[in-house]
Amino acid sequence: MKRKGEMAVKMRNGRVLVTGGAGFIGSNLSNYLSEKNEVVAVDSRYLGTPDNLDGTVEFVEADVLDGDLPTEGVDVVFHLAALSSYAMHEEDSRQGARVNVEGFVNVVEQARRDGCETFVYASTSSVYGSRKEPTAEDMPVVARTGYEASKLSRERYAEFFSNRHGVTAAGMRLFSVYGGYASAESHKGRYANVVAQFADEIARGRAPVLYGDGGQTRDFVHVSDVVRAFVLAAENRLDGVYNVGTGVGHSFNDVVDKITAEIGVDVTPEYVDNPIPAGVYVHDTLADYAKMKEATGWEPTVGFDEGVRKVCSGYV
Numbered sequence: 419m420k421r422k423g424e425m426a427v428k429m430r431n432g433r434v435l436v437t438g439g440a441g442f443i444g445s446n447l448s449n450y451l452s453e454k455n456e457v458v459a460v461d462s463r464y465l466g467t468p469d470n471l472d473g474t475v476e477f478v479e480a481d482v483l484d485g486d487l488p489t490e491g492v493d494v495v496f497h498l499a500a501l502s503s504y505a506m507h508e509e510d511s512r513q514g515a516r517v518n519v520e521g522f523v524n525v526v527e528q529a530r531r532d533g534c535e536t537f538v539y540a541s542t543s544s545v546y547g548s549r550k551e552p553t554a555e556d557m558p559v560v561a562r563t564g565y566e567a568s569k570l571s572r573e574r575y576a577e578f579f580s581n582r583h584g585v586t587a588a589g590m591r592l593f594s595v596y597g598g599y600a601s602a603e604s605h606k607g608r609y610a611n612v613v614a615q616f617a618d619e620i621a622r623g624r625a626p627v628l629y630g631d632g633g634q635t636r637d638f639v640h641v642s643d644v645v646r647a648f649v650l651a652a653e654n655r656l657d658g659v660y661n662v663g664t665g666v667g668h669s670f671n672d673v674v675d676k677i678t679a680e681i682g683v684d685v686t687p688e689y690v691d692n693p694i695p696a697g698v699y700v701h702d703t704l705a706d707y708a709k710m711k712e713a714t715g716w717e718p719t720v721g722f723d724e725g726v727r728k729v730c731s732g733y734v
Contacts, residue, residue, distance in 0.1 A: 428653060429451060429454065429649050429652055430454035431454065431455065432455045432493040433458070433492050433493050434455050434457045434458070434493065434494050434496065435458050435460065435487075435488065435489060435494070435495045436448045436457060436458070436495075436496045437460045437461070437482055437495070437496070437499035437525055438461060438465075438498035438499030438500065438540075439461050439466070439477070439496075439498070440461035440463070440467055440468050440471055440477060441461060441466035441498060442470075442595075442597065442601070442605075442610070443498055443540070443592075443595060443641060443644060443645070444459065444466060444496075444498040444499075445459070445466065445470035446601060446642070446644075446645050447496055447648055447649075448472075448475045449470075449472045449475060452474040452475045453474075456476075457476065458475075458488050459471055459475050459476065459477050460478045460479075460480050460482070460487060460488065460499070461477070461479065461499070462480065462482075462499070465502070465609065467605050469605075470602040482497075482521030482522070482524060482525050483516060483517070483520060483521050484524075485524075485528075487524075487525060487528050487529075489525075489528045489529040489531075489532045489534065490532050491532070492532065492533075493534065494534065494536045494538070494652045495526070495529045495534055495537045495538070496538050496539070496648055496652070497522060497525055497526075497540065498539070499521060500517060500518050500521075500540060500568075501514045501518055501568075502540075502565075504544075504563050504564075504694065505609075507563060507564030507565040507568065511564040514564050515564070515567075518565075518569065518572065519568050519572065522539065522575060522576075526575070526576075526579055526585070526587070530579065530583055530585055535585045535586065536585070536586050536652055536655055537576070537579075537585060537586065537587040537588070538587075538588045538590065538648050538652050539572060539589055540590055541569045541570075541572060541589040541590060541591045541592070542565070542591060542592060543591050543593045543663065543705065544565065544566050544703075545559040545561065545569060545591070546559060546703070547560055547562070547700060548701040548703070550635070550702045550704060552704050552706035553703070553704060553705060553706055554709065555658075555659050555661055555706075555709055562698045563698050572589065576589055580657050586656065588651040588657060588658065589660070590644075590647060590651065592644065592662050592663075593636070593638070593639050593661070593664070593703055594611060594612075594636040594638045594639065595611060595640075595644050596611035596612075596613040596638050596641065596725065596729065597611075597614070597641035597729070598614045598617060598728060598732070599614050599618055599729075599732070600729075601728075601729075612670060612673065613673055613677075613725075613726065613729055614729060617677050617726075620678055620681055620683050621730075623683060623685065625686060626674055626685070626687050627687070627688050627689075628670050628671070628674070628687045628688070628689050629670075629689075629690060629692035629693070629699075630691070630692050631671075632669060632674070632689060633669050633670070633671065634669065634702060635667035635669045635670075635701075635703070636667065636668065636702075637663040637664055637665070637703045637705045638664070638668060638673075638722055639662060639664050639705075640725045640728070643662075643664075643718045643720055644662055646716060647660075647662045650714040650715070650716050651710075651714065653714075654714050656713055656714070660707075661705045661706060661709065661710060663703070664707070664718040664722070665704065665706065665707060666704075666722065667702065668722055673726075674687050676722075676723065677726060677729075677730060680726055680730040680734065681733050682734065
């Protein structure tokens, strides 16, 4: 929730730090903010590349675990740096915890000691597990994977920083964010959203690989709407956790059908057994974003049909 007595501020003529700023969401956010602000994008290049950034963004190659991050004079920190998938944490859970938890604490500590009081960070809707009904922030959450555990740890540390040090720390529980390879997803490869992956495969005449029967559903939210949500969270100095999704779910089969129709290529998906254990695989997601809307007026503006057209525009 917004803190009592605090007025909304406009994100302009400020100095902004974006960690993970050369990645998919981070670069879209950095480029947007740089139109009216001085933006520093910190990235280790693990899942980001400065090629995603406009020339107006200052790029600093650094790790969120470093002790000399460029936090001096920063008005707002947007923290998106993370090992951002189940697979990454399965490969090295200790490194996942270091980057996602220790890295978060390190960034906030350095920035707040330099006078920053406003933080917005990426969390995940995966903590809700599989749900076909709209999911609100007060629903029970569970850590079934190292990735989910790390994001919940961020939320608890954000709560600590808010209660102990008086900063505002808004956690964005992101649903399935997509934008396509033309929107800085191409460098992510197998970690890109399925919309981007399916579109690229279909455009090349290849069969997209779907787990199970393709009936699993996701609440797909376009990256431009996510950028607006982050900005509004900072402007309103939100505190706590907020869902960022559309409230509409689409199956993977539906995604393939929409992409093939848009590109005009007739491709039949390849169905394979799901390699992810059933106990940790999130089969369905659906957001209730009423809390974010009430706090800021935010709601999604890019419908999924329009979003698919944007993703496919570079192929047709």
